[in-house]
Amino acid sequence: MADWSMDELHEWDKKICTLGAGLGLDWYPIEYEICDYKEMIGHMAYTGLPTHYRHWSFGKSFDRIQTEYNLGMSGLPYEMIINSNPSISYLMTENPMATHILTMAHCVGHSDFFKNNRMFSETGPDTVIDRFKNAGKRVKKYMEDPNIGVEAVEKILDACHTIRFQVPRTSGVKRRSHKEMKEYYGKLILNDKTGWYNKFNINKIPLEPDTNVLAFIADNNRFLEEWQKDLIRIVEQESHYFVPQACTKIMNEGWACMIHEKIVNAVGIPDDYFLSFIRLHNQVVRPHLGRVNPYHLGFKIFKYIEKNHGFDECLRIRETHNDETFIKSYLNEELCKELNLFSYSFSQKEGYNKITDVSGEDSWRTVRDDLIKNIGLNSIPVVMVSELQRDGTLVLKHEHDGRDLELSEANKVFEHINELWHGNVRFTTVIEDDLWEF
Amino acid sequence: MSTFKEHKTIADRAAADRSRHRKKIEEAIKESIKDVVAEESIIGQSGKKKIRIPVKGIKEHRFVYGSNENNKQVGSAQGKEIKEGQRIGHRRRTKPEEGQGDKAGNNPGEEMYEIEMSLEELAGYLFNDLELPELEKKNFKFTTQEKMKHKGKRPYGIRPRLSKKETIKQKIKRKKAAIKAGSYDPEGDERFPFHESDLRYKHIAPVFKENTAAVVFFVMDVSGSMDKSKKFLARSFFFLLYQFLNHKYSSIDVVFVSHTTEAYEVNEEQFFTQVPNGGTLVSSGLKKVEEIIEKRYHPNNWNIYTFYCGDGDNWGIDNSEALSAFRRLSEINQAMCYTEIGKMRGSSDYNLFSGVQVDKSLWDWTKLAEGKTLKRVRLQKSKDIWPAFKKLFGGKT
Numbered sequence: 001m002a003d004w005s006m007d008e009l010h011e012w013d014k015k016i017c018t019l020g021a022g023l024g025l026d027w028y029p030i031e032y033e034i035c036d037y038k039e040m041i042g043h044m045a046y047t048g049l050p051t052h053y054r055h056w057s058f059g060k061s062f063d064r065i066q067t068e069y070n071l072g073m074s075g076l077p078y079e080m081i082i083n084s085n086p087s088i089s090y091l092m093t094e095n096p097m098a099t100h101i102l103t104m105a106h107c108v109g110h111s112d113f114f115k116n117n118r119m120f121s122e123t124g125p126d127t128v129i130d131r132f133k134n135a136g137k138r139v140k141k142y143m144e145d146p147n148i149g150v151e152a153v154e155k156i157l158d159a160c161h162t163i164r165f166q167v168p169r170t171s172g173v174k175r176r177s178h179k180e181m182k183e184y185y186g187k188l189i190l191n192d193k194t195g196w197y198n199k200f201n202i203n204k205i206p207l208e209p210d211t212n213v214l215a216f217i218a219d220n221n222r223f224l225e226e227w228q229k230d231l232i233r234i235v236e237q238e239s240h241y242f243v244p245q246a247c248t249k250i251m252n253e254g255w256a257c258m259i260h261e262k263i264v265n266a267v268g269i270p271d272d273y274f275l276s277f278i279r280l281h282n283q284v285v286r287p288h289l290g291r292v293n294p295y296h297l298g299f300k301i302f303k304y305i306e307k308n309h310g311f312d313e314c315l316r317i318r319e320t321h322n323d324e325t326f327i328k329s330y331l332n333e334e335l336c337k338e339l340n341l342f343s344y345s346f347s348q349k350e351g352y353n354k355i356t357d358v359s360g361e362d363s364w365r366t367v368r369d370d371l372i373k374n375i376g377l378n379s380i381p382v383v384m385v386s387e388l389q390r391d392g393t394l395v396l397k398h399e400h401d402g403r404d405l406e407l408s409e410a411n412k413v414f415e416h417i418n419e420l421w422h423g424n425v426r427f428t429t430v431i432e433d434d435l436w437e438f
Numbered sequence: 439m440s441t442f443k444e445h446k447t448i449a450d451r452a453a454a455d456r457s458r459h460r461k462k463i464e465e466a467i468k469e470s471i472k473d474v475v476a477e478e479s480i481i482g483q484s485g486k487k488k489i490r491i492p493v494k495g496i497k498e499h500r501f502v503y504g505s506n507e508n509n510k511q512v513g514s515a516q517g518k519e520i521k522e523g524q525r526i527g528h529r530r531r532t533k534p535e536e537g538q539g540d541k542a543g544n545n546p547g548e549e550m551y552e553i554e555m556s557l558e559e560l561a562g563y564l565f566n567d568l569e570l571p572e573l574e575k576k577n578f579k580f581t582t583q584e585k586m587k588h589k590g591k592r593p594y595g596i597r598p599r600l601s602k603k604e605t606i607k608q609k610i611k612r613k614k615a616a617i618k619a620g621s622y623d624p625e626g627d628e629r630f631p632f633h634e635s636d637l638r639y640k641h642i643a644p645v646f647k648e649n650t651a652a653v654v655f656f657v658m659d660v661s662g663s664m665d666k667s668k669k670f671l672a673r674s675f676f677f678l679l680y681q682f683l684n685h686k687y688s689s690i691d692v693v694f695v696s697h698t699t700e701a702y703e704v705n706e707e708q709f710f711t712q713v714p715n716g717g718t719l720v721s722s723g724l725k726k727v728e729e730i731i732e733k734r735y736h737p738n739n740w741n742i743y744t745f746y747c748g749d750g751d752n753w754g755i756d757n758s759e760a761l762s763a764f765r766r767l768s769e770i771n772q773a774m775c776y777t778e779i780g781k782m783r784g785s786s787d788y789n790l791f792s793g794v795q796v797d798k799s800l801w802d803w804t805k806l807a808e809g810k811t812l813k814r815v816r817l818q819k820s821k822d823i824w825p826a827f828k829k830l831f832g833g834k835t
């Protein structure tokens with residue numbers, strides 16, 4: 001049974017908030033929802049958003065989380081917080097007070113990160129809940145429409161989900177329409193004195209390769225009906241909202257861990273909570289053998305910065321960096337060696353994973369760069385629209401960076417894109433140094 | 439300051455999506471069964487034997503990088519000794535094992551469910567879904583049969599039919615009532631004996647059961663041109679047909695007829711293992727069927743099904759004879775099928791116009807007899823079996 005009351009929660013929250021403000025943090029007001037484990041599973045399955053649209057894939061992840069939890073294969077997270085204003089967070093009834101204190105301190109860190117990190121500046125936290133609610137309603141409406149129905153809606157959503165991360169990875173860049181692009185390039189050509197644009201084809205669509213495959217399809221596919229375009233845009237908008245989170249996972253978690261450690265150490269918790277706090281904290285920030293635990297990595301780097309440059313520097317960094325620049329700038333030889341980071345890859349000849357580089361005097365840079373290739377959206381191949389031909393053929397291209405696509409998966413995705421586009425899709429990549437067309 | 443909300447449990451938001459997902463898995467099971475029906479391990483099994491069926495999980499695909507030397511990952515090993523070139527983790531299979539072809543489940547990350555079902559259940563899964571043509575309702579012939587069946591319990595009867603379980607239930611009922619009424623003290627020493635009125639006997643009464651009977655003729659060409667793989671295909675197809683009819687009828691007779699230039703009635707083993715030799719006269723097999731029908735299975739009492747299987751290689755002079763035999767048979771059969779295994783044979787209609795005298799193949803000949811009862815299907819590989827089957831018995835493909 002719970003060892004706490006609502007009054008206690010308020011009391012601790014007050015102390016935590018005071019300490020947070022004392023650290024110079026600035027966060028959205030937090031709205032804690034007390035829920036039971038089943039609701040927590042529900043929130044997890046629907047990416048935390050209380051108003052998310054329906055799709056079978058969420059039902060699937062619900063079943064999976066629940067089964068794993070019931071079998072004792074995995075626990076449930078202590079903390080889940082949404083980038084919204086106010087920030088919505090969930091506290092599980094079943095958890096003891098010590099866990100709640102840690103969770104609440106952790107949430108202050110996250111909310112502060114959401115509010116200050118520049119990657120999140122375009123995510124619209126004030127309206128996100130309503131936006132998703134609205135999208136959810138529209139999806140429901142289409143599903144209930146006798147002329148559309150669940151299956152037709154799923155067909156579009158299934159296809160969109162396969163390319164949901166084929167969206168721009170930078171934040172705060174406005175999407176320019178084809179007309180605007182044409183004007184822009186028209187001016188460039190007109191004022192061109194260098195001759196760079198002599199061979200530029202102003203009639204090509206798109207004028208620049210478009211990494212926003214979803215938006216391009218919605219804008220240019222003449223076979224699609226309005227409701228279908230709407231569904232595509234719903235998925236695309238959701239990706240825009242989540243991209244910053246994917247790009248700052250290590251920083252965000254590291255920051256929250258550092259904040260919760262600071263707050264809990266200062267908040268004056270009773271002795272009998274202290275042990276459970278230590279245990280929890282160590283569980284969260286422990287290194288995972290053979291993998292990289294983002295909580296651990298982020299926490300270590302922030303601690304290192306604080307030790308060498310002070311907490312104010314940390315505050316500045318949490319505002320301006322993302323995972324890629326964070327690691328590039330602050331993961332140094334000393335840290336790489338301490339964490340004993342190594343690169344490995346799968347050797348098809350031997351059927352084993354083999355270590356390719358360990359963090360040595362020079363090789364630590366290789367390891368660091370390999371790490372950067374795997375964080376956030378860097379682990380997802382970049383596919384872009386290179387041309388829409390006159391006969392309606394959509395030409396897609398995978399930007400090959402040395403890593404080949406998994407063909408079995410790519411084939412399936414290709415089928416979905418083909419269906420979404422109503423046929424006539426060409427897609428090229430490089431497999432084992434040769435051009436490959438699907 | 440933060441705010442706290444105690445959330446009242448609302449309706450399970452995931453319920454609808456979970457049921458959608460389960461429905462998709464159900465569909466995947468049906469899909470997988472179709473792949474499984476033609477597999478060697480199933481053919482010839484008895485109805486009770488459990489069969490494991492791999493079902494591909496429903497997954498959202500994405501562009502991902504393949505597992506290979508160029509796709510480097512990073513891990514940490516704090517406090518451990520590691521060196522370059524060291525192997526880590528478990529061995530993974532890189533290529534599907536021989537003989538498994540492109541069967542699912544070998545790709546890393548592929549989600550697989552494995553379900554177990556008996557052949558009977560499997561048949562139910564497969565065949566209940568089929569929209570049978572009206573054929574069944576109109577033409578199935580019924581014979582009625584008297585059968586003794588249990589029909590509840592009653593308070594009198596003969597000793598051997600005493601139902602101990604029901605009797606003791608009655609006693610317990612009476613005892614509880616007595617305790618409630620205060621007439622019996624369960625704590626006391628007094629026994630609570632059986633009473634005559636507690637006794638219950640099983641009741642048996644005759645029922646009339648509609649008995650549907652069918653006979654299936656499997657006719658196969660065992661001449662030299664029918665090699666092992668062709669025979670296997672034929673066998674798989676026959677097996678599926680047998681399972682289907684068995685599922686629909688309460689009793690079923692199977693007659694195997696193999697023919698070269700002459701036809702013989704053989705048993706199942708001989709049918710599939712006979713060493714091929716000799717030429718082919720398709721009509722001989724069909725005539726044999728007619729002969730057997732005349733002797734043992736009168737069309738008024740039996741639902742008759744004839745499935746012919748061959749590779750279309752027939753002696754030219756026999757084609758018209760075979761056609762008339764097909765025609766005669768199709769009049770007394772519920773359903774018939776001419777199954778040709780292998781590729782389309784050379785001669786076809788256009789040769790007729792080229793002025794060169796070319797014999798039409800049996801495939802073309804049988805087209806003339808095709809109708810509601812007689813269907814033609816062509817099997818080239820085991821994947822064709824299920825679509826062919828659907829073609830015969832309706833339903834969506």
